[in-house]
Amino acid sequence: MSDDDFVDALRRTDDRWRSERPSDHLDARVVASLHGRGRSIPALGMIAAAGAIAGALVFMTRDRPAVDPPAPLADLELADFEPARCAPAAESSALRLDKGCTVTLRAPAMAIHALETVELLRGAAGIEVIRGVARFDVERVKPGASRVVVLVADGRIEVVGTRFVVTQRHGVGTVFLEVGRIDFIARSGERQRLEPGGSRTWGPSVSAAVVLAQPPVDAGVPRARAVPPDEGGPIGVATRPEAPPVADRPVEIVPAREPKRAPSELTPEALLESAPPRTWSVEQTSRAVQWVSKLRGEGRYAEAVVWIARLLEAPLDARAAEVLSFERGQLLERKLGDTEGACQHWGAHRARFPGGRYEIEVTTALNRCGAVNSPRGRE
Amino acid sequence: MSECSRVEGTIAIAEPRTTAADRVGRVYAQFRESVFRTAMRHTAGDRAAAEDVAHDVFVRLLRAIDGLDDDEQLGGWLYRVTVNLCLTRLRRDRFRRSVLRVWRVEERASSTPERDAGTRDELEKVLGTIASLPPKERVVLTMLHLDGRSQIEIAQVLGHSKGYISKLVERGRARVRAAGWESRDV
Numbered sequence: 001m002s003d004d005d006f007v008d009a010l011r012r013t014d015d016r017w018r019s020e021r022p023s024d025h026l027d028a029r030v031v032a033s034l035h036g037r038g039r040s041i042p043a044l045g046m047i048a049a050a051g052a053i054a055g056a057l058v059f060m061t062r063d064r065p066a067v068d069p070p071a072p073l074a075d076l077e078l079a080d081f082e083p084a085r086c087a088p089a090a091e092s093s094a095l096r097l098d099k100g101c102t103v104t105l106r107a108p109a110m111a112i113h114a115l116e117t118v119e120l121l122r123g124a125a126g127i128e129v130i131r132g133v134a135r136f137d138v139e140r141v142k143p144g145a146s147r148v149v150v151l152v153a154d155g156r157i158e159v160v161g162t163r164f165v166v167t168q169r170h171g172v173g174t175v176f177l178e179v180g181r182i183d184f185i186a187r188s189g190e191r192q193r194l195e196p197g198g199s200r201t202w203g204p205s206v207s208a209a210v211v212l213a214q215p216p217v218d219a220g221v222p223r224a225r226a227v228p229p230d231e232g233g234p235i236g237v238a239t240r241p242e243a244p245p246v247a248d249r250p251v252e253i254v255p256a257r258e259p260k261r262a263p264s265e266l267t268p269e270a271l272l273e274s275a276p277p278r279t280w281s282v283e284q285t286s287r288a289v290q291w292v293s294k295l296r297g298e299g300r301y302a303e304a305v306v307w308i309a310r311l312l313e314a315p316l317d318a319r320a321a322e323v324l325s326f327e328r329g330q331l332l333e334r335k336l337g338d339t340e341g342a343c344q345h346w347g348a349h350r351a352r353f354p355g356g357r358y359e360i361e362v363t364t365a366l367n368r369c370g371a372v373n374s375p376r377g378r379e
Numbered sequence: 380m381s382e383c384s385r386v387e388g389t390i391a392i393a394e395p396r397t398t399a400a401d402r403v404g405r406v407y408a409q410f411r412e413s414v415f416r417t418a419m420r421h422t423a424g425d426r427a428a429a430e431d432v433a434h435d436v437f438v439r440l441l442r443a444i445d446g447l448d449d450d451e452q453l454g455g456w457l458y459r460v461t462v463n464l465c466l467t468r469l470r471r472d473r474f475r476r477s478v479l480r481v482w483r484v485e486e487r488a489s490s491t492p493e494r495d496a497g498t499r500d501e502l503e504k505v506l507g508t509i510a511s512l513p514p515k516e517r518v519v520l521t522m523l524h525l526d527g528r529s530q531i532e533i534a535q536v537l538g539h540s541k542g543y544i545s546k547l548v549e550r551g552r553a554r555v556r557a558a559g560w561e562s563r564d565v
Contacts, residue, residue, distance in 0.1 A: 006505070006555050013506070016424070020429075022429075022430060030407055030438075031404075033434065034437070296427070
């Protein structure tokens with residue numbers, strides 16, 4: 001193997017990186033940083049429009065298909081948090097609402113109440129309920145207004161102004177309709193209408209997600225501002241301009257993304273269910289680590305955190321558990337901005353792996369926690 | 380030559396009645412992918428780190444854009460700041476990166492299951508070699524071999540003398556050879 005071989009190998013590796021695209025999360029972060037939390041919607045519109053320009057420029061200059069405008073992520077930033085303590089400390093696509101917290105989105109008009117601690121993730125497809133119990137209170141959808149889509153398994157549910165509770169726990173989800181109307185449309189096309197008091201359950205490894213499926217024309221929401229067409233709409237809203245406005249278009253509940261996996265690949269869920277109560281094999285551990293790595297690579301940090309927490313309860317070998325535990329702390333602190341959760345985790349990590357391989361990092365992290373929690377740190 | 384240093388298309392940096400944030404927003408729209416890819420390259424495919432760097436680049440641009448007169452200056456500025464922020468990041472995260480390297484390799488491997496074992500081995504070895512290099516040598520070799528920069532250009536971007544860059548290149552190559560890659564010029 002020659003020196004040139006190294007360079008060639010490096011270039012082949014670089015070719016793989018070239019196919020990577022920045023995530024929606026980056027767009028949201030940059031927008032938030034450029035304009036701050038008090039930014040105006042016109043500014044957001046301009047960024048969204050600029051995103052469309054970017055797609056065109058990439059298409060013209062890079063000989064690749066045009067990419068979508070910066071995908072929506074900022075809805076939660078355009079939302080009101082009640083009480084104020086519920087607002088996230090750091091901008092993130094992931095959001096954890098403690099019991100009693102409410103986040104109100106302006107377009108579409110929708111409130112999410114945390115009936116228990118709930119972890120939400122805003123991805124390109126919408127808002128996913130990673131874990132917990134939340135009540136979605138959707139205002140009546142007016143003609144031409146955005147649709148709200150909740151992603152669940154094996155079908156979709158269409159709603160016109162309703163209130164429903166989504167529960168995602170231990171890999172199994174349920175939607176319970178309190179008020180209004182929900183049509184659950186199976187992937188097969190079969191439609192099932194839920195009446196108030198009705199419910200629908202979906203299987204493991206699928207989370208629910210709430211997405212928008214239409215441009216946010218004035219939904220008649222107090223404080224919500226209709227965005228002129230030339231502003232491209234607020235970046236925080238998924239727009240599909242090709243969809244014609246439909247009077248009284250219902251809210252939809254549709255299948256969430258389901259992890260693609262090879263037939264032989266086991267999810268951590270399957271591993272947790274199937275593994276005997278002894279130390280996992282190298283293969284089992286490897287699959288679990290790969291799964292978490294995949295979630296991390298896709299920016300699904302909140303899900304990764306949840307899975308790692310469950311994996312840490314499994315009979316992993318100590319080395320793998322320590323690596324996973326460290327990764328969880330990193331994700332909580334650096335990716336999710338959950339300082340409190342991270343500090344709790346670092347404490348637990350130290351207790352479980354005293355003098356471990358990440359001792360320096362964990363000590364540093366705990367020192368940061370001390371600084372944050374001190375009276376001076378709270379100022 | 381880095382994509383960042385090539386300005387393809389035209390952007391009016393100084394437009395009347397637009398705020399710096401609006402202008403940076405437009406620059407972001409045009410350069411987000413090239414800045415991200417440059418950061419991916421210099422962080423050895425660490426997507427999270429690359430996004431962090433890309434974010435910081437455009438936040439810094441907010442303060443600098445008034446002093447950038449044309450697209451050429453802008454492209455050079457973006458490249459320089461991206462590379463230097465990557466270098467800073469590598470220094471800060473050196474220990475952790477080396478630990479997490481295996482994860483990233485697995486991630487890449489698992490994302491393309493059809494990849495054969497030989498390719499996977501090569502990928503692991505390349506990433507392992509890159510990770511073993513001190514941050515500055517790593518960045519210099521990446522600029523040299525992937526960005527197509529001359530040693531003089533590298534010296535300008537990193538703010539060092541050409542002689543120092545030459546020394547870093549030699550040291551880096553020696554480490555590459557020590558990692559098991561033979562060299563024709565030895």
